[in-house]
Amino acid sequence: MQPAISIRDLSKTYESGFQALKNVNLDIGHGEIFALLGPNGAGKTTLISIICGIVKASTGTVTADGHDIITDYRAARSKIGLVPQELTTDAFETVWATVSFSRGLFGHSANPAHIEQVLRDLSLWEKRDAKIMTLSGGMKRRVMIAKALSHEPRILFLDEPTAGVDVELRRDMWELVRRLREGGVTVILTTHYIEEAEEMADRVGVIRKGEIILVEEKRELMRKLGQKQLTLQLQNPITVVPTELAEYRLTLSEDGEEITYTYDTQSERTGITSLLQGLSERGIRFKDLQTRQSSLEDIFVSLVREQA
Known part of the structure; x- marks a missing residue:
């Protein structure tokens, strides 16, 4: 099946000479929630603006639901709903009127039941x-989302949709996005709240300085790049980690009462078992332990730093 969004060799250089996007290639499937993450100025909004027909690409091609955004722009645009970062609504119109008008802009007949x-x-x-x-x-943010959904799009772009809004709206948004996905709508989300991506996304893409540096299923990304930490509270403080345990690269707290072992999921079982056995053989006992797993935010920060 053809992807909902297909991007090939897409680049954008502004008249100032600034290259916002560099040879972006990306496919996004039907009914997928795709989170596009990146620091400020990475090119997220430029990419979305090109797909939605707001900004013209310098090179490359984009299709939306099989329609080229340049040669078949009316059909492509009718498939897309966009919730931009900025709140741009007619202040003197009613909620009903502005949402209904948005539907009419796409040539759809009135449908009060849908609105x-x-x-x-x-x-x-x-x-x-x-x-x-x-x-x-x-509430204005909710109206922006309603306008984007008024013409029943099959592809929905949410560009920082919950920036500066309350927790209640954020939770409502999550539920709405899940329902849309269940109905086959493709959702592309950009956000600074990485917990949103961790909560909802099927796949994650990371963009930096106009280049896609990683695209991966969320669960696989966290499995491969996520790390865990095991912290042991010792019964008796120690002053130094035994040299025989150096391979574990343990971190000893300043007071000598805790040691921390950082590991990945692939070495979880054998690493912990052999570490605990090694501690026991050297008379080091612990009274409590706790574990912590990397979040998507931890992975994102490490990826961007590594690329930098």
């Missing part, structure tokens, strides 16, 4: 007759 369902899903139904200017920032 009502979208507003209910976003907890906006009670505000349907309120003017945009009277809404809170979080």
